[in-house]
Amino acid sequence: xxxxxxxxxxxxxxxxxxxxxxxxxxxxxxxxxxxxxxxxxxxxxxxxxxxxxxxxxxxxxxxxxxxxxxxxxxxxxxxxxxxxxxxxxxxxxxxxxxxxxxxxxxxxxxxxxxxxxxxxxxxxxxxxxxxxxxxxxxxxxxxxxxxxxxxxxxxxxxxxxxxxxxxxxxxxxxxxxxxxxxxxxxxxxxxxxxxxxxxxxxxxxxxxxxxxxxxxxxxxxxxxxxxxxxxxxxxxxxxxxxxxxxxxxxxxxxxxxxxxxxxxxxxxxxxxxxxxxxxxxxxxxxxxxxxxxxxxxxxxxxxxxxxxxxxxx
Amino acid sequence: xxxxxxxxxxxxxxxxxxxxxxxxxxxxxxxxxxxxxxxxxxxxxxxxxxxxxxxxxxxxxxxxxxxxxxxxxxxxxxxxxxxxxxxxxxxxxxxxxxxxxxxxxxxxxxxxxxxxxxxxxxxxxxxxxxxxxxxxxxxxxxxxxxxxxxxxxxxxxxxxxxxxxxxxxxxxxxxxxxxxxxxxxxxxxxxxxxxxxxxxxxxxxxxxxxxxxxxxxxxxxxxxxxxxxxxxxxxxxxxxxxxxxxxxxxxxxxxxxxxxxxxxxxxxxxxxxxxxxxxxxxxxxxxxxxxxxxxxxxxxxxxxxxxxxxxxxxxxxxxxxxxxxxxxxxxxxxxxxxxxxxxxxxxxxxxxxxxxxxxxxxxxxxxxxxxxxxxxxxx
Ligand SMILES: [Zn+2]
Numbered sequence: 280x281x282x283x284x285x286x287x288x289x290x291x292x293x294x295x296x297x298x299x300x301x302x303x304x305x306x307x308x309x310x311x312x313x314x315x316x317x318x319x320x321x322x323x324x325x326x327x328x329x330x331x332x333x334x335x336x337x338x339x340x341x342x343x344x345x346x347x348x349x350x351x352x353x354x355x356x357x358x359x360x361x362x363x364x365x366x367x368x369x370x371x372x373x374x375x376x377x378x379x380x381x382x383x384x385x386x387x388x389x390x391x392x393x394x395x396x397x398x399x400x401x402x403x404x405x406x407x408x409x410x411x412x413x414x415x416x417x418x419x420x421x422x423x424x425x426x427x428x429x430x431x432x433x434x435x436x437x438x439x440x441x442x443x444x445x446x447x448x449x450x451x452x453x454x455x456x457x458x459x460x461x462x463x464x465x466x467x468x469x470x471x472x473x474x475x476x477x478x479x480x481x482x483x484x485x486x487x488x489x490x491x492x493x494x495x496x497x498x499x500x501x502x503x504x505x506x507x508x509x510x511x512x513x514x515x516x517x518x519x520x521x522x523x524x525x526x527x528x529x530x531x532x533x534x535x536x537x538x539x540x541x542x543x544x545x546x547x548x549x550x551x552x553x554x555x556x557x558x559x560x561x562x563x564x565x566x567x568x569x570x571x572x573x574x575x576x577x578x579x580x581x582x583x584x585x586x587x588x589x590x591x592x
Numbered sequence: 593x594x595x596x597x598x599x600x601x602x603x604x605x606x607x608x609x610x611x612x613x614x615x616x617x618x619x620x621x622x623x624x625x626x627x628x629x630x631x632x633x634x635x636x637x638x639x640x641x642x643x644x645x646x647x648x649x650x651x652x653x654x655x656x657x658x659x660x661x662x663x664x665x666x667x668x669x670x671x672x673x674x675x676x677x678x679x680x681x682x683x684x685x686x687x688x689x690x691x692x693x694x695x696x697x698x699x700x701x702x703x704x705x706x707x708x709x710x711x712x713x714x715x716x717x718x719x720x721x722x723x724x725x726x727x728x729x730x731x732x733x734x735x736x737x738x739x740x741x742x743x744x745x746x747x748x749x750x751x752x753x754x755x756x757x758x759x760x761x762x763x764x765x766x767x768x769x770x771x772x773x774x775x776x777x778x779x780x781x782x783x784x785x786x787x788x789x790x791x792x793x794x795x796x797x798x799x800x801x802x803x804x805x806x807x808x809x810x811x812x813x814x815x816x817x818x819x820x821x822x823x824x825x826x827x828x829x830x831x832x833x834x835x836x837x838x839x840x841x842x843x844x845x846x847x848x849x850x851x852x853x854x855x856x857x858x859x860x861x862x863x864x865x866x867x868x869x870x871x872x873x874x875x876x877x878x879x880x881x882x883x884x885x886x887x888x889x890x891x892x893x894x895x896x897x898x899x900x901x902x903x904x905x906x907x908x909x910x911x912x913x914x915x916x917x918x919x920x921x922x923x924x925x926x927x928x929x930x931x932x933x934x935x936x937x938x939x940x941x942x943x944x945x946x947x948x949x950x951x952x953x954x955x956x957x958x959x960x961x962x963x964x965x966x967x968x969x970x971x
Contacts, residue, residue: 507958511821518818554817554965561962565949 281386282372284396288436290372293394298337301368305335312339313350320349327357327367340371343379354382358389372396399435401534404428407435411442412453419445419453425536426458429471470497470505477582478509478544478556480589485582489575499567499578506560506581509544514553516541552588559584595642595650595657598635600765600788601757605636608752613643613650620750621725624707624733624741627754630787633734634670634705636754640732641668641701656697667697672705683710683717690721690729700729707733708740715742722748756786766795785899785916790892803830805920807893811900811967812923820964827964828957831889835882843878850874887950890960894950898943904928905936930969942966 280297282290302308311326326338340346340354357369371386373379387393399407405424412419419427427445431437449457459472473492476485492502516538519527524538531538559581566577596606605625612618623640625633642660643650645667651657659665669689671682686702694700704710710718722731722745733749735741762781765788766772772780772795783804784791793800807830810823856867863871899916900923906915907928917924931939946963950956 504955507955507961511957511961514818514821518816518821550817554820554968557817557821557958558962558965561949561954561958564954564958565952568952568954570949570952 280368280370280392280394281383282370282394282396283383284398285374286396286398286435288439289396289399290374290394293396294339294370294372297368297370301335301337307334309334309336310339311336312341315342315345315347315350318347318350321353323350323353323357327362327369329362329366335366335368337368337370340369343371343373343382344376346379346382351379351382355385358382358385361389401537402528404432404435404438404534405536408432408438408442411439412446415443415446417446417453420455422455423453423458425540426455428536430458470502473502473582474505474509475544477506477585478513478548478589480547480586482583482586485586486579489578489582493575499574502578503560503564503567503581506585507557507564509541510553510557510560512537512541513545513548514550514557517545517548517550517553547589555588556585559588593652595639595646595652595661597652598765598769599632599639601761602632602636602754605752605754609636609640610643610650613640619730621729622722622731622733622749624735624738624746624749624751625754626735626737626741626751628756629736630784630789630791631754631756632788633754634672634703635788637703637705637732637734638663638668638670641665641699641703641730644699644701644730645697647698660701665697665701667694667699668701668703670703670705673709677711678704678706678709678714680713680717683714687717687721690731691726693726694728698728700726701732702729703732703734705734707745708735710742710745712742715745719744719748757788759786762786762788762791766792770795772796779919782916782918783896785895803834803893804896806830807896808900808917808920808923810964811897812926812969814964814967815969817965817968820968821961823967824957824960824964827890827893827960831886831893831956834889835885839878839882839885843875846878847871847874887956890950890956891947894943894947894963898940900924900927901936901939901943904931905933905940908933908936939967 282293284290298308298310313323323338323340326336340350343351343354346354354369354371361367361369369391371382371391373383405421405428408424408427409419427438427441431441445453445457470492473485473488476488489502493499512533515531516527516533519531524535524542527533527538528535533541563577563581565571567574571577596610599606608618609623612620612623625636625640627633627636638661639650642652642657642665645656645660645665646654647656648654652661656665660668663670669686671678671686673682686704690700690702692700721729731749733741733745738746738751759778759781762784763774763777766777766780767774770792772792776795777791780791780795784794794804807827810826814820814823850870851863851867854867854870856863900920903915903917903924904927907924915921915924927936942963946959949959
């Protein structure tokens with residue numbers, strides 16, 4: 280069996296599922312894990328030879344992409360003369376790159392089952408998260424999925440963990456409010472929530488969320504970074520015309536949902552207003568990185584400035 | 593010929609240093625050379641070192657002079673840091689070095705090119721050596737200005753100030769030393785605002801001239817907030833590209849050299865732990881250097897940009913000679929037409945603010961965006 284691709288969550292899952300299936304057939308399955316680093320020539324061959332006590336084995340090569348020549352040679356030798364079916368299962372994981380190509384080709388030629396663990400791109404994240412819920416017998420609203428990706432979407436592993444956590448902690452259809460409730464307190468989420476409120480012109484809400492975040496021990500630095508990023512995206516999307524978000528996403532190097540989000544945020548703003556907001560955020564960035572004595576005050580001030588820039592008196 | 597030939601436009605500084613060489617009573621053990629970037633601090637420091645080693649007080653041709661100027665003289669050590677600070681470890685090594693008598697030469701000379709990067713603890717380590725001079729050891733410290741040097745060091749060394757050399761002197765040097773065509777040399781000296789090293793690069797590297805051109809043209813292109821954000825992104829990526837191009841090759845060869853020194857097996861896919869630790873330390877250092885390089889390149893671009901507004905201000909006063917951007921006089925005039933002197937000053941302030949912020953390690957893209965928004969042409 281070959282697990283091919285760099286997305287480690289998917290690769291680990293495929294491996295776990297395979298081992299579970301094998302254990303269903305033989306509860307005493309022996310699992311041997313081989314790593315490229317420190318591989319001793321002949322180790323694989325030794326484990327693959329029939330054992331005195333019978334029993335079945337799974338031999339797992341975890342990082343073929345780094346495999347030294349002797350490991351590759353041993354895998355090839357095994358594939359040329361495999362153990363009788365059912366005795367040994369060979370699982371090879373390969374993240375990326377050209378190293379180990381011959382082994383990959385031989386595996387495929389030998390009819391190995393191939394599991395795809397391709398990297399999950401920005402655009403595929405909503406689909407991935409939705410699947411995570413479905414896998415566990417639940418459903419989530421598109422809003423909930425988006426909020427979750429905003430909060431923890433940078434890392435697939437964290438996203439998957441957050442989905443599972445929500446499945447355990449909640450019941451029924453997962454909606455945006457549940458996500459907010461359970462993901463609240465995370466730096467990234469608070470950063471986004473403060474930014475959302477400020478950019479929507481909700482002074483009171485933005486200040487309240489900021490206080491809450493600071494009292495929970497968050498640093499003002501990432502909050503300022505999120506503000507800068509969102510305002511930048513608004514300018515770029517605002518200047519890019521009306522085309523479909525899919526097309527714009529390509530030319531701007533953003534995800535389609537980010538385009539839609541930036542468009543929603545742009546309502547109520549003039550380009551000049553966004554410009555003023557960016558300038559205020561730049562000043563705050565300097566302040567929170569050591570330019571001012573009270574960084575929290577600097578963020579409060581930038582929130583006020585942003586709200587004023589949106590609704591000029 | 594003399595060692596002072598390449599120290600251009602610095603008559604009074606050269607007179608002071610030359611006197612120290614020829615009259616023992618004028619000599620002291622620690623010197624601090626200050627001058628704006630490109631004024632030739634390290635050239636002056638090396639010339640001084642050569643003059644001290646030369647039996648003829650700096651003839652410029654003998655073996656002592658040549659090796660000192662080239663940086664291969666056994667008793668002349670030139671310390672230049674690529675990182676953001678000079679380490680305490682290095683400072684301690686220098687103190688030990690300073691205690692040793694010169695091996696062959698008349699003096700042991702230690703040149704520190706970036707004394708402004710000596711922060712508190714490293715400076716403390718050096719202090720002892722500066723406080724208790726060793727008979728034949730001379731320290732030559734260089735920095736942009738007195739204010740950039742920590743006061744304990746400043747107060748223990750004799751100060752010599754270099755000035756920005758005049759355009760003619762820089763151009764003449766490029767012609768004489770680098771064989772550059774006189775017209776190109778004058779253009780480059782002016783465009784580089786008399787920074788000798790930059791002028792040389794501008795004169796010899798077409799890529800550098802094109803980049804400068806692009807940067808200067810940004811001034812006339814920003815008509816909306818969208819343009820501003822685009823221009824900031826251009827400035828940021830121009831700098832990162834240049835930094836990347838300059839460092840990749842060097843990074844790779846440094847790593848290969850390190851592996852060679854450690855006797856590592858280059859064909860091994862995975863190196864043993866002690867090798868990996870050294871490699872990761874090197875990579876960290878390279879990353880710091882890259883960060884500094886990007887900041888430096890951005891700063892240079894901002895200096896170029898600033899010069900356009902300064903020129904436009906000069907044009908407002910009615911003068912039109914001696915401009916930095918003489919070669920782009922049309923752009924300058926255009927800018928002077930659409931902006932009042934007050935607006936030009938506002939733009940210059942915005943550029944200055946961005947330079948300060950980037951120097952303080954903020955998000956450079958954001959600082960550039962804020963600046964570019966201020967540079968919008970009135971509609
Ligand atoms: Zn000489």
